[in-house]
Amino acid sequence: MSTSVDTGRARAWGWVAHLRAGGTTPWLAWTAADAPDLGRFLPGAQQLELLRRLNLAGRPGAALVDRVVNASAPGRGRPDLELVGVDEARRFGPPAVDPAALPDEELLRVATGLLAAGLVERRGSAVKPGDPQHVRDARRRPRRIRTRYQLAGDPWLSAAHTTALVADGRPPGGGGRSVHVLGAAVPTMLAHTWAVGAFGTGTPSWPDFLARVRARRRLPLRVDLPGVVERFRARPHTGRVGVVLDLDALPRLVGVRRLDAVPDVPAHATELARQVGLALGLYVLPAEQTDLLGSVLRPRLERVSGMLPEVPPEHRDWVEDAAFAMRQRLLRAGYPVVGDPDVILAGWAGPDAGAEPGSSPLDLAIELLLEEA
Amino acid sequence: MSRKVLLHVGTPKTGTSYLQDVLFRNREVLAAAGIAYPASRHDSHFLAALDLMQLPWGGLQAEAIGAWDDLAGQVREAFAAGMTTAIISHEILATASRVQIGRALSSLGHGDGVEVHLVLSVRDLVRQIPAEWQENVKHRAQLGYGAFLDQITDPERGTRIGAWFWGVQEVPDILDRWGQDLPPDHIQVVTVPPPGGAPELLWKRFSQAFGLDGIDLDLEGERHNPSLGVPETTLLRRINRKTNAELPPADYRPLVRELLAHQTLSRRTASPRLALPPDLHPWVQELSASWIAEVEARGYDVIGDLGDLVGAPPVAEYADPDRPRERQVAAAAVDAITALLLDNARLRHDTERLHAELAEARGALERAHATPSYRVRRALVVRLEGGRAGRALLGLYRRARGRSSRSA
Numbered sequence: 206m207s208t209s210v211d212t213g214r215a216r217a218w219g220w221v222a223h224l225r226a227g228g229t230t231p232w233l234a235w236t237a238a239d240a241p242d243l244g245r246f247l248p249g250a251q252q253l254e255l256l257r258r259l260n261l262a263g264r265p266g267a268a269l270v271d272r273v274v275n276a277s278a279p280g281r282g283r284p285d286l287e288l289v290g291v292d293e294a295r296r297f298g299p300p301a302v303d304p305a306a307l308p309d310e311e312l313l314r315v316a317t318g319l320l321a322a323g324l325v326e327r328r329g330s331a332v333k334p335g336d337p338q339h340v341r342d343a344r345r346r347p348r349r350i351r352t353r354y355q356l357a358g359d360p361w362l363s364a365a366h367t368t369a370l371v372a373d374g375r376p377p378g379g380g381g382r383s384v385h386v387l388g389a390a391v392p393t394m395l396a397h398t399w400a401v402g403a404f405g406t407g408t409p410s411w412p413d414f415l416a417r418v419r420a421r422r423r424l425p426l427r428v429d430l431p432g433v434v435e436r437f438r439a440r441p442h443t444g445r446v447g448v449v450l451d452l453d454a455l456p457r458l459v460g461v462r463r464l465d466a467v468p469d470v471p472a473h474a475t476e477l478a479r480q481v482g483l484a485l486g487l488y489v490l491p492a493e494q495t496d497l498l499g500s501v502l503r504p505r506l507e508r509v510s511g512m513l514p515e516v517p518p519e520h521r522d523w524v525e526d527a528a529f530a531m532r533q534r535l536l537r538a539g540y541p542v543v544g545d546p547d548v549i550l551a552g553w554a555g556p557d558a559g560a561e562p563g564s565s566p567l568d569l570a571i572e573l574l575l576e577e578a
Numbered sequence: 579m580s581r582k583v584l585l586h587v588g589t590p591k592t593g594t595s596y597l598q599d600v601l602f603r604n605r606e607v608l609a610a611a612g613i614a615y616p617a618s619r620h621d622s623h624f625l626a627a628l629d630l631m632q633l634p635w636g637g638l639q640a641e642a643i644g645a646w647d648d649l650a651g652q653v654r655e656a657f658a659a660g661m662t663t664a665i666i667s668h669e670i671l672a673t674a675s676r677v678q679i680g681r682a683l684s685s686l687g688h689g690d691g692v693e694v695h696l697v698l699s700v701r702d703l704v705r706q707i708p709a710e711w712q713e714n715v716k717h718r719a720q721l722g723y724g725a726f727l728d729q730i731t732d733p734e735r736g737t738r739i740g741a742w743f744w745g746v747q748e749v750p751d752i753l754d755r756w757g758q759d760l761p762p763d764h765i766q767v768v769t770v771p772p773p774g775g776a777p778e779l780l781w782k783r784f785s786q787a788f789g790l791d792g793i794d795l796d797l798e799g800e801r802h803n804p805s806l807g808v809p810e811t812t813l814l815r816r817i818n819r820k821t822n823a824e825l826p827p828a829d830y831r832p833l834v835r836e837l838l839a840h841q842t843l844s845r846r847t848a849s850p851r852l853a854l855p856p857d858l859h860p861w862v863q864e865l866s867a868s869w870i871a872e873v874e875a876r877g878y879d880v881i882g883d884l885g886d887l888v889g890a891p892p893v894a895e896y897a898d899p900d901r902p903r904e905r906q907v908a909a910a911a912v913d914a915i916t917a918l919l920l921d922n923a924r925l926r927h928d929t930e931r932l933h934a935e936l937a938e939a940r941g942a943l944e945r946a947h948a949t950p951s952y953r954v955r956r957a958l959v960v961r962l963e964g965g966r967a968g969r970a971l972l973g974l975y976r977r978a979r980g981r982s983s984r985s986a
Contacts (some may be wrong), residue, residue, distance in 0.1 A: 246676045246758065277677045279632035283741045285675045296868065297750040299735050318632065380963065420823035487632045487639050 212238050213291035217247050220288075224256045225270055231257070231305045232288055248274045249285025254304035255312045258567075263575040272322070278314035279321070279484045286311075309567040313480060316570035320477075321484035323577050324497045328489075346374055352460030353379035353444070357437060358386035360427045361397030362452070365467040370459060384437045384446040385458055386430055391528035392551050394428040396513040400470055403479035404498045406491040410479070411472065411514045419520060424527055430549070431534040448535060451544030458543070470503065471511025477566040477573075478502055505576075509569060516551070525551045581657045582693045583686045584665045584788055587756055588672030590746055591709040592699035592770050593780050598623065598667050600781075604795045611793050614656035614664040616649060623649065623668040630682055631674050636717075636827035650685035657692070665788060672698070672752045673745030679756055693764065696756050697787050700749050701770035703862045704889030708852035710743055712811050716839050718830060720819045723899040727858065749887075750872040762877045769882030773890060783881045804840055807849030808897040809906035813914065814839055815899075816907075833918075842917040849906055850897035859892050 219240035220232055232253070256273045259265045265273070277285065287301040295301070354370075355377040356363035366387070367377055388394065395418065402408025409417060418425065426432060430448050437446045449455055456464045470478070478498055485494045516524050528551045535546055586594070601608065601615045608615050617623060626649040628635050628642040635642075653664040666686075674682065688694045711719075711726045721729075721739070729740040744751070749767075757765050766787050771779045785791050806814065817834060825834070854862060870884045897903075946952070962968030 245680070249675070275677060277632065277675045280634055281738050281742060283736065284673065284745055285677070297748060297754065297872070299741065299744065299751075300733060417823040483634060484632070486634060487629075488643060490640055490643070 213293070214242065214247070215240055217288050217291045218243050221248065221253065221274070224253055224260060225274070227260050227264060229257055229260045233290075233303055233305065247288065247291070249278075250288050250302050250304040251278060251283075251286060251307060251311045251315050252276055253288070254307055255315050255571075257304070258312065258571055259574060262568075262571045265575060269319075269574060269577070272319055273315070276315050276319055278311070279318040279487055280314060282314050283311060309565060313477075313567045313570060316567065316574060317477070317480040318484045320481045320502075320570060320573055320577075321488060323574075324481070324485055324501055325488045327501055328493075328497070347376050348374040351375045352458075353382035354459045355382050355384045355437075355443075356387060356459075357384055357433050358388050358428065358430055358448070359394050359397050360401045361469075362387045362389070362467050364401070366455065366459075366464055369464060370461070373461065375459070375461070380442040381444040382442075383444045383458065384434075385455065386433045386437070386446065386448045387452070387455070388428070388430045388448055388450050388549060390551060391424070391428070391524055391531065391549055392516045393513065395424075395516070395524070396469075396472075398425045398428055399514065400475045400478075403475045403482060404470075404503055405482075405495045407482055407486065408479060411476065412517070415516065415520045419523055424531070430531060431538055431540065434538075434540050445541065447541030447543060449543045450546065450548040454543045468507040469513055470506045471509055472514035473511055473564060473566045474506040474509040474569055475514070477569050478506060480566065505573065506569075511564075516553075521551070521553060580662065580693060581687070581691065582663045582695060583653060583688075584663060584695050584697055585671075585682075585686070585756075586665065586667035586669075586697040586699070586788075587674070588669040588698055588746055588752060589700055589706070589749070590669040590672070590713065591706055592669070592701045592768075593784070594667065594669045594699065596781075597699075597784050600795060600797055601665060601667065604793075607793060607795060608665075608790075609661065612660070612662045613789070613793075614653065614661045616652035616656060616664065616666075623666055624670070626666075627668040627671050627674075630678050631670070632678075633670070636831070646682070647685065650682075653686055657687075663789065667697075670746065672747075672756075673742065674755065676755055676758065679758070683759060688759065694760060696753075696760055696765045697768060698749065698752060698756070698766070699768040699770060699784070699787075700887060702772070702887050702889030703747070703866055704854045704859070705773070706747055707854050707858075707862070709805065710747065712806055712852055714739065715811050715815050715818065716806075716835050718818050718822055718827075720815060720822065722815070723852075727855070731858070731861070749869050753873070753876070753878065757878075763879060765876075765878045767873055767878050767880045767882075767884075769880065769884060769886035771882065772886055787881050804844035805852070806839060806843050807846060807851055807910075808899045809849050809902050809910045810839075810843035810846055811852060812899050812902045813907050813910045814843065817914075837917060837921055838914050842913055843910060846910060846913060849910070850895075851893075852899060853893045853896055854889075855898070856892035856896055862889065 216235065216238040219237045220228075220230075220235045221243055222240050223230060223235065223237075232250075252273055252275075256265070256270060259269070259273065284299055286299055286304075286307075287295070289301040289303050291301065351374070354375075356367050356370075370377070389397070395415070399408055399411055399414045402414070408414055423429065434446050434448060437443055449458065452466070456462060481502060482494060482498055485497060489497065528549050532546050532549045535542060535549075586597070588594070599620070602617055602620055605615050605617065622645070625638065625642040625645040627633075627646075628639055629644065630646040633639070649666065653666070656664050664686075671682075683689075683694055686692060686694055707727070707730065708723075710730075711723055714721070714726065719726075719739075726739060729737045730743045732740055735741050735744050746752075753765060753767075768783045768787050771783075781797065814834070817838070821830075821834070866887050866889065870887055873880065873884060947956075959972065962972050
């Protein structure tokens with residue numbers, strides 16, 4: 206005699222088979238109850254709903270389907286959840302759920318774990334121009350005649366421009382080098398600093414990042430432009446140290462004809478990278494985490510459209526004050542500045558107001574998983 | 579020859595630190611008795627658990643990469659070397675998912691000739707609930723006791739704290755997940771005796787569960803997880819609120835958790851103790867009764883008494899950590915400041931000593947550099963580096979000399 210639990214389980218296994226075959230019917234609309242058990246235990250509601258979303262967005266391959274169904278979400282959060290209606294008599298464990306009602310974050314935990322595992326599998330893939338290995342190769346062949354320079358300031362801009370110059374045979378450094386401290390609007394520099402952490406060894410979420418900067422009552426050291434100038438001036442073997450706020454002038458300062466603009470990664474894509482990084486840190490050491498995020502994930506995410514993270518209204522007062530104070534310190538100290546010092550000031554139209562609003566980190570994660578498959 | 583893995587998966591705050599310390603320090607004695615406790619450091623099984631469960635933990639996860647497979651490999655090696663029993667113990671394993679449990683059992687040889695026996699040590703919720711909040715505070719949590727209780731009493735368990743608490747504390751669910759592929763007689767539930775009992779009673783129960791009776795073990799361990807009182811926990815929570823933005827995990831562990839919490843504040847034993855609020859006792863009693871009935875019905879091997887899970891009655895004078903006596907918190911803060919000052923003084927003395935050693939080394943270096951020939955060479959290099967032709971000449975010299983260093 207079959208019990209209600211047997212019926213519920215048969216219905217659930219039927220839904221699993223439906224999803225494995227590419228189905229998109231939500232759990233609550235699934236009524237067929239004629240499937241045998243396909244495993245020792247039912248996959249979690251998070252995994253099954255992620256598979257349904259993948260099916261809605263494309264055609265995941267069999268390998269990806271297996272990986273999703275057998276995944277465990279990394280990090281702390283809710284455990285693998287049961288489907289509502291399978292075992293009404295169950296008295297212990299977390300409450301069963303309607304998978305369609307799960308918040309995006311629960312599905313994203315599973316998805317970022319899979320993306321991180323995918324990045325690990327792609328270790329050792331071919332070296333492409335711009336890759337760290339390529340850069341290391343290029344570093345071995347510096348040009349004989351080149352301008353001595355070093356870039357500092359905004360970490361996103363300075364690292365990307367330095368990488369490009371190194372790839373062109375122009376490594377930084379040398380006695381008497383000029384130091385160019387790159388700057389932008391303070392909200393943009395904050396977003397860039399956060400992005401460097403997200404594609405590096407980790408950073409808090411954007412709201413937590415801002416809250417921490419505010420609690421410290423000082424801007425991150427790398428974007429405190431007068432502070433950076435002062436530190437470099439105190440170093441031996443350093444030539445002229447100045448702030449560059451007009452990036453069009455940078456090629457001339459470093460002795461090249463042109464430098465490509467550094468692409469930004471929109472807020473939702475950076476948040477995805479941050480969460481993939483959290484999961485990636487469970488598989489590889491920090492240096493390799495930075496390498497994989499920067500050389501494999503970032504080039505893909507640079508093609509995503511959307512806006513940089515915005516400073517929410519509750520933080521705007523102190524960001525405005527910090528920007529104004531920085532501008533005043535630069536002018537008062539009389540440091541050489543290329544460009545208009547007012548560039549530093551915060552404006553709230555959004556750093557990239559013309560761009561389309563982005564999709565969610567989960568939508569983007571699903572897109573990447575389907576591309577991987 | 580039968581091979582057996584005793585897998586102790588929790589729960590937290592049940593004397594696990596002491597047990598693990600005894601097992602670690604007595605590895606060689608155990609090995610002589612045919613029992614392997616494969617660990618190269620105190621926290622080897624903790625790292626393995628982090629790896630198995632893919633949990634980040636304040637930067638420690640980098641040290642945990644591959645740790646579970648290493649541990650499982652050591653268990654297999656121990657069996658190959660003739661041992662008959664291996665013990666693995668860590669309390670956070672309680673919260674593993676079914677997929678992770680499947681991987682763990684399979685890697686230990688379950689279904690391939692190895693008997694896996696599960697051990698779960700349990701303690702009444704009357705003590706576990708305040709202890710878990712305190713443990714959260716010692717891991718940088720900023721939330722008050724009331725907020726913590728709200729989260730764990732929410733039936734949705736939708737928050738991280740609620741999900742974690744029940745993941746490591748809900749005894750029937752833990753046994754359900756971990757015991758899914760194990761026969762009930764391979765599952766042992768060890769109860770922690772009620773407060774006020776003989777201190778060695780818990781060890782006797784562990785000893786019975788792990789088959790350690792008759793082995794001459796050194797039980798004088800120092801590692802334990804001391805508890806804090808109400809004003810001390812409140813102070814720690816306030817410190818977390820002030821310092822979390824600035825103090826990295828690597829500094830928090832030695833300074834706040836070790837120096838302040840474990841070495842200083844836990845010694846203040848006269849302050850009011852944390853307790854379960856009296857109004858939650860009926861709910862806890864009902865829950866505990868359902869757990870006891872469930873464990874009894876499943877037919878597990880119980881070492882101790884399931885009645886231990888009922889817990890003590892409400893305390894006569896409940897001290898609310900969210901409304902502490904400020905004089906008591908201030909007194910705890912003075913002790914904390916004193917400890918920090920003394921530690922700072924010790925570090926200052928260390929710094930002064932190191933400065934003196936550095937000055938002595940510099941002096942020796944300067945004396946070596948003061949020779950006439952060194953001065954001449956140095957002046958020559960400085961002069962050559964000032965011009966392009968000179969630098970080229972220096973480059974030629976260095977290549978000929980066969981050194982890549984730029985120094986003279």
